[in-house]
Amino acid sequence: MKFTVLYGTESGNSELIAEDLGAKLRETELDVEVHDLQDVDPADLTPERFYLVVCSTHGDGDLPNTAIPFAEAFDAALPDLTGLHYAMFGLGDTFYEATYSQGSEHIDRRFTAQGAVRVGEYGRHDASSWDLGSDLALEWLPGVLEVASEPAAA
Numbered sequence: 388m389k390f391t392v393l394y395g396t397e398s399g400n401s402e403l404i405a406e407d408l409g410a411k412l413r414e415t416e417l418d419v420e421v422h423d424l425q426d427v428d429p430a431d432l433t434p435e436r437f438y439l440v441v442c443s444t445h446g447d448g449d450l451p452n453t454a455i456p457f458a459e460a461f462d463a464a465l466p467d468l469t470g471l472h473y474a475m476f477g478l479g480d481t482f483y484e485a486t487y488s489q490g491s492e493h494i495d496r497r498f499t500a501q502g503a504v505r506v507g508e509y510g511r512h513d514a515s516s517w518d519l520g521s522d523l524a525l526e527w528l529p530g531v532l533e534v535a536s537e538p539a540a541a
């Protein structure tokens with residue numbers, strides 16, 4: 388399987404987590420890419436790859452800076468994502484009670500609306516917790532890989 392880890396960030400936490408996920412995947416997988424969402428053309432998304440999306444929340448439940456150009460390009464292109472499978476890991480802070488971790492959900496809604504299928508648990512990291520984001524993401528990864536390798540998601 389080919390993997391792409393995508394991240395949307397404002398202060399770098401999602402990037403660190405994405406790089407750690409990429410490094411873990413490279414221990415067993417040959418084709419692993421890690422990209423900032425701002426460098427990704429939505430038209431290039433392909434069902435041939437499995438995507439892991441790591442995205443934080445900023446403003447008032449909004450997308451972080453680097454995910455905004457991607458979302459705008461996505462809305463303009465509305466790519467057909469039929470057959471594409473992905474997993475989602477959202478970052479937020481329960482201090483922002485009403486908008487907790489909603490940034491990633493803006494990407495999630497767009498992917499599912501275009502026919503992509505999310506697999507595995509929806510991962511989340513709360514900046515108000517004592518947990519390290521990468522620890523949680525690396526605990527979350529095996530469950531995702533298990534579902535991703537099932538024939539329906541392959």
Ligand SMILES: Cc1cc2nc3c(=O)[nH]c(=O)nc-3n(C[C@H](O)[C@H](O)[C@H](O)COP(=O)(O)O)c2cc1C
Nearest residue numbers: 396397398399400401443444448479480483487488
């Ligand atoms: C100005 C600001 C606004 C934020 N707004 C929200 C929010 O509305 N909801 C939320 O769950 N987290 C919010 N957060 C928390 C971030 O999502 C959290 O700190 C995350 O780890 C940042 O990840 P990043 O470095 O990848 O951007 C906000 C953080 C900042 C600094």
